[in-house]
Amino acid sequence: MIEQDYIHHGDTVAFMQTLPDGCADLILADPPYNLNKEFEKHRDFDEWYQWSKTWLTEACRLLSKNGNIFVYAIHHYACYLQCFLYECGLVYRRQIIWNYENGWSRYKNAPSCHYEPILWFARSNNSTYHIIRESYKSTERLKHKITKNGKVWTPNPEGRQAGDVWEFPTLAGKRFAAERTKHPTQKPLALTDRIINHFSNPGDLVYVPFVGSGTECVSAVLNGRRYLGAEMNEDYIAIATGRLQQLRSCELQHRGSLPFGAVASRR
Numbered sequence: 001m002i003e004q005d006y007i008h009h010g011d012t013v014a015f016m017q018t019l020p021d022g023c024a025d026l027i028l029a030d031p032p033y034n035l036n037k038e039f040e041k042h043r044d045f046d047e048w049y050q051w052s053k054t055w056l057t058e059a060c061r062l063l064s065k066n067g068n069i070f071v072y073a074i075h076h077y078a079c080y081l082q083c084f085l086y087e088c089g090l091v092y093r094r095q096i097i098w099n100y101e102n103g104w105s106r107y108k109n110a111p112s113c114h115y116e117p118i119l120w121f122a123r124s125n126n127s128t129y130h131i132i133r134e135s136y137k138s139t140e141r142l143k144h145k146i147t148k149n150g151k152v153w154t155p156n157p158e159g160r161q162a163g164d165v166w167e168f169p170t171l172a173g174k175r176f177a178a179e180r181t182k183h184p185t186q187k188p189l190a191l192t193d194r195i196i197n198h199f200s201n202p203g204d205l206v207y208v209p210f211v212g213s214g215t216e217c218v219s220a221v222l223n224g225r226r227y228l229g230a231e232m233n234e235d236y237i238a239i240a241t242g243r244l245q246q247l248r249s250c251e252l253q254h255r256g257s258l259p260f261g262a263v264a265s266r267r
C-alpha cells in the first residue's frame with residue numbers, strides 16, 4: 001500500500017522512483033517553465049529539457065491503464081514536452097487552451113499573452129472522461145423549435161458540451177484576493193476542479209509532481225479524490241499544508257449539516 005493524501009518534502013523524481021508502476025489515475029503537473037521565478041533560475045535549454053524528460057518518464061510509468069496526464073506548459077516550449085510524451089508511448093488526447101484576459105504579462109514588442117497550453121495525454125483513447133457541459137451561448141436559440149435532418153433538436157438541460165478552449169481567469173486582481181496565497185504561480189481552483197472532476201473518478205489517486213501552494217491537492221480533497229505529491233520548497237509546503245488543514249477544519253464544522261462534497265460545486 002502506498003501512502004495517500006501526503007506531500008513529500010523533496011525532489012519529485014526521487015519520490016516518484018519509490019512509487020509502483022500504474023499507481024496514479026490522474027497526473028496533474030504544473031512544472032517549472034524555465035523562466036526566472038522565485039522557485040527557479042532560467043537554465044540552459046538542454047539542461048531544462050533533459051530534466052523535463054526525466055520527470056516525464058517517471059510520471060508516465062506511474063500512469064494507470066485508464067489514466068490521464070495533464071501538463072501545464074508555456075507556448076515557447078510546449079512542443080518539446082508534447083513530442084516527448086509521444087516518445088513515451090502515450091496517446092495524444094488534446095491540447096487544451098487555457099484562455100484568460102486578466103493575466104500579468106505586458107509586452108512592448110509583442111501582443112499580451114492570453115493563454116497557456118495544457119497538454120492532455122493518456123495511455124489510450126479510452127481514458128477516463130466525464131463530459132463537460134457549460135451554458136448555451138444564446139438563450140434566444142432555445143426558445144424556438146429547431147429541426148435538423150427531420151429530427152427535432154432539444155437542448156440538453158445541463159448545457160452544451162464544452163470545447164477545448166477553457167476560459168478561467170487567473171488569480172490576478174482584488175476579486176481573487178481571498179483565494180490567492182504567496183506562491184507566485186498559483187493556479188485557480190476553478191480550472192483545477194474542472195480537470196479533476198472530468199478526467200478522474202471519485203476515489204482515484206491524483207499524483208501532483210509539483211505541489212507549490214497545494215491547489216491540486218486541495219481540489220482533490222474537495223472533489224473526493226486522494227492525492228500524493230512532492231514539493232522541494234519548505235515555505236510552499238507550509239502554504240499547501242495550511243490550505244489542506246483549513247479544509248479539514250471546515251469539513252469537521254459542517255459534518256452532519258452539509259455533505260463535504262457539496263462544497264465542490266465549481267466546474
Ligand SMILES: C[S@@+](CC[C@H](N)C(=O)[O-])C[C@H]1O[C@@H](n2cnc3c(N)ncnc32)[C@H](O)[C@@H]1O
Nearest residue numbers: 011012030039186187210212213214215231232
Ligand atoms: C509552477 S509551481 C506549481 C504551482 C501549483 N500548481 C499551485 O497552484 O500552487 C512549480 C513548483 O514546483 C516546485 N519544484 C520545482 N522543482 C521541483 C522538484 N524537482 N521536485 C519537487 N518540486 C519542485 C517549485 O518549488 C514550485 O513550487
